[in-house]
Amino acid sequence: MAHKAGFVSIIGKPNAGKSTLMNALVGEKMSIITPKAQTTRHRILGIVNTDDYQIVFSDTPGIIKPHYALHESMMHQVDGSIVDADLILLVTDIHEEFNEQDVIKKLEGSTAPLVVLINKIDLSTEDEVKEKVEYWQEKLNPKAIYAISALLDHNIKAVMDFVLDGLPEHPAYYEKDALTDRNDRFFASEMIRAQIFKQYKKEIPYSTEVIVTAFVEGEKLHRISAEIIVERDSQKNIIIGTKGEMLKIVGTYARRDMEDFFQKKIFLEMFVKVIPDWRSKKNYLKKFGYE
């Protein structure tokens, strides 16, 4: 049998469940998942390998109208992933109010077949599912529509089978032992960022970036240093909390997640730094890895 390989792009609105789906498809915790919208800021590849095929999934930031240079970079990453795709999975929350214009516009950039995934059906009735299936059929006339629960792993195998079926004959794009295009530093910073999304309210998570400044691998323990970047002094105070208690909580949970992920003891130190308006400054965005 000829080897198959291809790129599958996972797109959709913020909070639709794209990262949850990618992790379910890949079977690893690649993408951070939080209850808040706009958690994912980078395109992240999750690679599934067997002897016969390689599927390269890409999880992308949720589609939004850009308000900052940061958002523009996030949307470029969505565009890039659509252009590269052999197949597009559009994830929709069954209850989301869909303003489809921006998504449809993005899809115009691609000739790849489209599959609509109606997610979170664990929170809905059969009638609602039926209604949405008809809606999407009419709206986008996709190649297929699946009603799924990414969280409860419902119908994920059917999606996987569909993906495999349509995968082009092609040699592998990445090494066969590669799980992702991202390195350990990236995952370490994402685990801190996930905790910031979980522990703080309102603007704080969106005003924050995390940079791993040192990652020293040891036999018994990894030593990781990170900077938490915020936009204002007041945010710095909130991040640190009274007597440093909030930062301590973030550090404790992030360290646990890292120990789980890297299967090593972790020593983690974090520093909070203010860079006014970093989200609008191209030079900082570039430094932080946004194109």
Ligand SMILES: Nc1nc2c(ncn2[C@@H]2O[C@H](COP(=O)(O)OP(=O)(O)OP(=O)(O)O)[C@@H](O)[C@H]2O)c(=O)[nH]1
């Ligand atoms: N009930 C239910 N919740 C889900 C399901 N899939 C995802 N969620 C929840 O929806 C929230 C958002 O999930 P994510 O996977 O982070 O969504 P996303 O589309 O990647 O979000 P962005 O990063 O903002 O673009 C989380 O709280 C998930 O646990 C599902 O099938 N059922």
